[in-house]
Amino acid sequence: MSEAVPKIVVVGGGAGGLELVTKLGKKLGKKKKAQVTLVDNTHTHIWKPLLHEVAAGTLDSHEDEIEYLSQAMCSGFRFRLGKMDGLDRQNKKIMVAPTYNEDGLEIIPRRTFDYDYLIISVGSVSHDFGIKGVRDHCLFLDTTKQAEFFQNQLLESYLRAHTQGRPLDEGQLNIAIVGAGATGVELCAQLYEVSHLLNAYGLDEVKPQDVKLSLIEAADRILPGLPENISAAAHEELNELGVQILAGERVIEVTETAIKTQSGRDIPAAIKVWAAGIKAPEFLKDIDGLETNWMNQLVVKQTLQTTFDDDIYAIGDCCACKWVGQDQNVPPRAQAAHQMASLVYKSIINRMKDKELPEYHYHDYGSLVSLGRYGTVGNLMGNLSKGSMKVEGLMARLMYLSLYKMHQVALFGPFRVMMLSLSHLFRRSVHPKIKLH
Ligand SMILES: Cc1cc2nc3c(=O)[nH]c(=O)nc-3n(C[C@H](O)[C@H](O)[C@H](O)COP(=O)(O)OP(=O)(O)OC[C@H]3O[C@@H](n4cnc5c(N)ncnc54)[C@H](O)[C@@H]3O)c2cc1C
Incomplete structure (x- = not known):
């Protein structure tokens, strides 16, 4: 060169x-x-x-x-x-x-x-805002390594509970997620699904209802960055799944066994996830x-x-x-x-080429939040929808999936993405729905 x-x-x-x-x-x-x-x-x-x-x-x-x-x-x-x-x-x-x-x-x-x-x-990376105990006791989802570590911890907790030969201790499988933005909400729905899948795949000494999910948010509603109707739809869905939603609760300390909030609550949790902000x-x-x-x-x-x-x-x-x-x-x-x-x-x-430089204007096309197999909700922005329009169901699901496809197309081009999607479909038909090791 x-x-x-x-x-x-x-x-x-x-x-x-x-x-x-x-x-x-x-x-x-x-x-x-x-x-x-x-x-x-x-x-x-x-x-x-x-x-x-x-x-x-x-x-x-x-x-x-x-x-x-x-x-x-x-x-x-x-x-x-x-x-x-x-x-x-x-x-x-x-x-x-x-x-x-x-x-x-x-x-x-x-x-x-x-x-x-x-x-x-x-x-x-995640922002702990200097809150006591967060770094020491919470899990994070900033990198693939951290996500894999989380999955390991989850599986180990299940295996221990499944084989211990006695009823579960109080709060043994409580999972608390701090931060009810898209990441926290989506993780919550996935973990609910996992509690059913692991039971179906044979860890049947643990019943799905043994897993208690809590979602803690400082703002007065979940998904505070999205329009209120989207937040309400997600709230209703999670409520139906039995998730404990604690909005308007500011976390002041995390200990090995619990999350403490400013209002005096003490939320017992064996697994704690921090998804409350970034820097x-x-x-x-x-x-x-x-x-x-x-x-x-x-x-x-x-x-x-x-x-x-x-x-x-x-x-x-x-x-x-x-x-x-x-x-x-x-x-x-x-x-x-x-x-x-x-x-x-x-x-x-x-x-x-010594030409003028373009300027960036963010185009917000809306946000979609996946609740796994329990639905997808979101809003569409733009000329077509004349402002913000709520979307849900299959259309929202397809649009959610298309975000990732667009990223793949930018990397591989449309033909290779089509082949990748096909091979993914075939793989899904022979692999379990969840990673079991
Ligand atoms: C669980 C989760 C769910 C999310 N869901 C959505 C969603 O549904 N929709 C949405 O729009 N956004 C979502 N986001 C946010 C979205 O992922 C980020 O906004 C986006 O990835 C930012 O892209 P980026 O290129 O800035 O950084 P990233 O995609 O984070 O990439 C940063 C890269 O920099 C590398 N790196 C970091 N530090 C260094 C260093 N010092 N030297 C060299 N390399 C370094 C990292 O290895 C990484 O490869 C989600 C985020 C998380 C964590």
């Missing part, structure tokens, strides 16, 4: 980053018009909105994960494993921490990568003088360039971008990351 071609480095191959690097690789990398590099601290990608299914065991992460090296080979970019932990804007370099194996042996030393254009798309990774805070907000997000202009450095872009959950016409920033959603990836792709192409 000639030295003269620009070096484009994308850090974070998630919902936004992997789509972006795939497009750039195909357009520029393959034709040797640029050197396109993806840096990620894991070997594989899984679309994050699937993580609650991985946690519940209704999805085997290995079925849906994508090897970065393979995607890189097919799409014309390079993949480099490592965790970015620093930035040198003056010399246009990113710093990447050493990588260690499971025994603690260093396999890749600390290194740096030069860039002409840098796109940071490292997503977000960008800590290393971004004021990184080499870039502007960040209280959530560590990089503040960006409408072009998605960071406010103090035009050669550095930020997209997805890790950026703070104004939502034009609204009194808030663009929400941390997969659809926003997807749209931002498309915009930065155009922006880089335009820059290489």
Whole structure:
């Protein structure tokens, strides 16, 4: 490769980053018009909105994960494993921490990568708001590893209860989820389904009613970010499933056995999940003088360039971008990351042709919340619906599934996605509905 071609480095191959690097690789990398590099601290990608299914065991992460090296080979970019932990804007370099194996042996030393254009798309992690005991006693769903860990814990708890040869202790299989946004609500519905599936697959000493699910939310209703009618529909459905919904309850402490709220409640729980808010990774805070907000997000202009450095872009959950016409920033959603990836792709192409840069305007197409086999509810936004329109049932389910299909199409193209969907259907017909080990 000639030295003269620009070096484009994308850090974070998630919902936004992997789509972006795939497009750039195909357009520029393959034709040797640029050197396109993806840096990620894991070997594989899984679309994050699937993580609650991985946690519940209704999805085997290995079925849906994508090897970065393979995607890189097919799409014309390079993949480099490592965790970015620093930035040198003056010399246009990113710093990447050493990588260690499971025994603690260093396999890749600390290194740096030069860039002409840098796109940071490292997503977000759970925000514990400094609440006592959360880090020590809660499980999180930020990464595939954490979701798999959750699934292991769940299965172990069931196996223990199934084989202990005596009635269950009080609260032995209580599960409390803090945060009733889409993640918490969807996980709750999945866990209800799992309690029935595990019983059907033979762990029948545990009855579905032995599993007590609680959903705790500080706002006065579940799904506070969605219109009230959607929230009410989800509330009604979960209520019918027997989920204890505690809205308007602010958590002040988590202990090994319970969740304590400001109103004085003590909710006993053996398994506790924290899904109550997000922030960008800590290393971004004021990184080499870039502007960040209280959530560590990089503040960006409408072009998605960071406010103090035009050669550095930020997209997805890790950026703070104004939502034009609204009194808030663009929400941390997969659809926003997807749209931002498309915009930065155009922006880089335009820059290489000395053309004007496009500006980002978030298009909210609505939100869908899956309650597993018990339904899907959501709202559609846009011209077609003249504002917000409630959708539910089969139509909502199909639209929910199409979100993931759109991500897959951006990565593989429509034909391969059709083949993948077919093979998925065949696999489903011979595999159990839940991961059992
Ligand atoms: C359980 C769950 C359910 C959700 N459901 C929905 C939904 O239904 N609809 C919706 O719109 N949104 C949903 N979301 C939110 C959605 O997943 C995120 O908004 C979206 O994934 C953000 O995309 P991103 O590209 O910014 O980051 P991510 O997709 O999180 O990707 C970040 C990538 O950066 C990598 N990375 C992180 N730090 C570093 C580092 N220091 N160096 C190198 N690489 C790094 C990570 O390994 C990862 O690959 C859900 C989230 C969760 C957790």
